[in-house]
Amino acid sequence: MKCTRCKAPAEVQLRAHNSNFCRPCFVFIFRRQVERAIEKQRMFTRDEPVLIAVSGGKDSLALWEVLVELGFTTTGLHLSLGIGAYSDASTEKTVAFAEARGLPLITVPLAADGLAVPDVAALTRRPACSACGTMKRHYFDQLAIDRGFPVVVTGHNLDDEAARLLGNTLHWQMEHLARQRPVLEPTHPRFVRKVKPLYRISEYETAVYAFMRGIDYVVDECPNATGATQLVYKDMLNRLETASPGSKLIFLREFLQRGQRGLSTDVPESPPQTCAHCGMPAYATLCGFCRLVRETETTREKRAASGR
């Protein structure tokens, strides 16, 4: 099997693109895809400092490496989620990645604020992924605003976006569909632009890139993801992809080109209000994060008072 680009022996086979690549050509193509997504979708420019959310997994670390190689000014933001050994390993890998390359990294240990994900989930009786998502979104926006970053970059890949699209479509979540885009412009003074440069790149490709570049990432799965609906959707899409290579990309691409544009004009976006407690965007008196924190603290105080 030969490289489609240079005819050297190929190391990776991409059915969706009907192509094979050797290591140097794959690395070149991968970086070019990221660069094109950033330029085509006008995600950010080389003059803008970007805050990249880094979990310690393959997608965010591969993306951070590419952004640095492409000459963008980046700072990493890592939330240490307090999910036992999984979070310890994630933080360790993220810190090691940043230190080895001399990259700036902001680390926020949620447990220090009494907000470790398992504790918050147990005290509020919410699904762990829901509590985790609420906190992540809050810290990403707040830290970006406080430290002067106009844009937050995340490592969501094609599989994430196609699974999200499938979920939103199955439930006809019109407002969510209208907002599913690779670039989300801020709708409140304390929101920043959110962008997803890997939105057309599969997670197989990001894993291959990370492997080829010797990036030491967390291979383990988050223990809370077991049984998550998103993984069921991903599995369904992978079965479709096996029967018809390229289906995931076509599903997302055609939605963005044809379906999403119509939806974004048909479904008016209601801009958020301002949280009475923290000043961040809110769709009620308090923002989702402040409600979560208040509920956590109240339950914790009640349990302490009753000696439980």
Place this chain on the structure above:
Amino acid sequence: MQITILPQRRRIDLTGRRRAADVLRELGFLPGTAMVIRGDELVPESAMLEADDVVEIRAVISGGAP
């Protein structure tokens, strides 16, 4: 061949020479959901694995709630 599956850290021994794609199928992986790694090289799904190879199969799927 000696196979380690990640992230489960499961060890499996298979006999004989086989195509990487067949090994993946036998172990329940769909195409494009796991990397086959031999030493510091990636093995394409159409390539052959030898009976005495030591191989890592690393799943690539991640996620929870978006």
